[in-house]
Amino acid sequence: MSSPVIKLEQVSKRYGNKEVVNNISLEISRGSVVAILGPNGAGKTTTMKMMLGLSTATSGLVTVLGQKPNHTQVRQKIGVMLQDVSVMDGLTVREIISMVRSYYPAPLHADHIEELTGLPPADLNKRAEKLSGGQKRSLNFALAMAGNPEILFFDEPTVGLDSETRRHFWERIRQLAQEGKTVIFTTHYLHEADEIADRIILFNRGTIVADGTPGNIKAGITIRTISFSTTHSMFTNDDVSNTEMASVVDVRAQIEELPDVDGIEYHKDRYILHTKNTDVLLRHLIERGIPVSDIRIETGQLDDAYANLMESMKEEI
Known part of the structure; x- marks a missing residue:
């Protein structure tokens, strides 16, 4: 059995006197699709930030691909798509793709990234600020794939997308998982977690209160x-x-x-x-x-x- 791609051991995170994450341990296997759910303030976003190396645990150990999350080699193998959509104004879609590809030692081919945007060829020469909200989100997904990552993190990835675009997005995610990539996402659309994830981790008050397949969680609670x-x-x-x-x-x-x-x-x-x-x-x-x-x-x-x-x-x- 392969070693986990992400491992948290007795991890806690405190801000002053407030404990946001309280002594959690978990492992995430390669090729899995994991939904992290919980109410606002439950600790799920802080946990994801520690996995990304954007925040340091107060105590405990976080490893990604066997190394510290902020290690350069780890950052080259992860892709991130945050909830807040942002693009660089003044650059065309192709120029942004070219710039982001340059950050990685072995990026995806530009043609493949352009295809992942879902944009027609004419729109690839548009300046990014001219794109619609849904187009910008699709571009962000393509940029998350630019380095051909092993692990993908998505924070509320389908907010603002129409039903057809949302369906295509999750079809891509299933394909990526079949290719052996690991996908971790948060969502407030619980039906998406139910349909897409093969594992759900439920957070509440800084602790993990349920962890299992959607079926097991529903059977145990519903x-x-x-x-x-x-x-x-x-x-x-x-x-x-x-x-x-x-x-x-x-x-x-x-x-x-x-x-x-x-x-x-x-x-x-x-x-x-x-x-x-x-x-x-x-x-x-x-x-x-x-x-x-x-x-x-x-x-x-x-x-x-x-x-x-x-x-x-x-x-x-």
Whole structure:
């Protein structure tokens, strides 16, 4: 198994008396796509800055490609695209590409970088300040790739992009990961992290509160539901016999006695059971012979998991 491309060992960062990052440890493998999520002030941006060598840990060890993050050889092998889009006014797109390529010992070919901008040939001779916001962001992505980096850092990379441009961007990211490049990004679009990342690291109050695949995080935090109807209506009227009423009560009692149920709702003619393990609960329903029909299983999205986690954090204060 190859050694990690990024490693943090018991890393903390303090500004005065305020501890922004508190004793975190993590490793990131080559070729992985990692989303770093968390509310504002959670420590995710500070952690990324320490990985980039833009900030120094107060304690602990940060290594990138086996060296200190600010080492020249490391900087030559990383690409960065920050949330704030900035380009050099007065230069054309081609001139900016030529200048940035000159910073690296083995840059990508200029034609390849121009292709990555997504700009038509006529726009490559435009001065950068004439580009739209989306075009500037695409140019920033191309410049992040100029040195043919092994590791890419993106801070809110799709802010301001239209849906089509956003889709093309993530298609490129998947391709880069298949080529063995490591991608680390932050985003407030949780569905992007859910769909794109193969690993999510959730930060809160300077610590890592969850770390795993999107599926594992959702399974561990999100409440799932099984809903169904029964052959007996939950609502009765004057025409219902005592025998039928007893049957309704018996079915309801069986449902309320089921294990692995975190909560029960009654909505119109359906039972809605909250659970962390839908497979186990479904097996209980079948084994006990409860007369159910029209079974529906719903799994929460990453947004739900994130909201549940943040709410649980508040309750612990």
